[in-house]
Amino acid sequence: MASMASSIYYCYKNCSKGDKSSPVPRIIFPQQQNKSADQIGRREIILRSSEIAMIGSIFQFSGTKPEYLGVQKNPPGLALCPATKNCLSTSENISDLNHYAPPWNYNPPEGRGSKKPVSREVAMEELLQVIKSTKPDKFTPRIVEKKDDYVRVEYESPILGFVDDVEFWFPPGKKSIVEYRSASRLGNFDFDYNRKRIKALRLELEKKGWASEDSF
Secondary structure, eight states, X not given: OOOOGGGEEEOOTTOOTTOOOSSOEEEOOOGGGOOOTTTSOHHHHHXXXXXXXXXXXXXXXXXXXOTTOSOBTTTTBOXXXXXXXXXXXXXXXXXXXTTBOOOEESSOTTTTTTTSOOOHHHHHHHHHHHHHHOOGGGOEXXXXXXXXXXXXXXXXXXXXXXXXXXXXXOOSSSSOEEEEXXXXXXXXXXXXXXXXXXXXXXHHHHTTTOEESSOO
């Protein structure tokens, strides 16, 4: 891959490439690297281009934690998703194909729920183990909040520090259900990063006896 260092220069808006007098940074990518959006997504470009990492030291990509995270009171549950296509939540209506995801059952009736069910405390420990050991797309998980029935994790991208907020909630009652919500802080699209993350976690939990409440 040709170096992009020579393609970063400073220029006034609407000026020619030769004018380097303004402190406003612009980035020009080499012609041979041009690809359609279908071939390679914005976040994939960021993850693969190590030289862009220096831009991360100038700009802040982590975003700010949304104030509405946590278990909502009326009705009890995790927050709904914004209109953007970089979030999924078990609180959404099942007809919302862009945002809905089914909850998990840690004692499925057609599995260990009928043979050797586990307590909520054991299920929480299983969930924490999977969170710590699973790094889909090399995003680093950091558990920032933990209660008896709730966990919030920040997943950070390996280069520029994009942060996605992921929540898990064990609703009260006798049912062995776990609700969750996964959302990016910035942008309008995530190229299925959140959905892939939830799927990777679910597959690991299935090895321990968990199951999705319906097909996902």
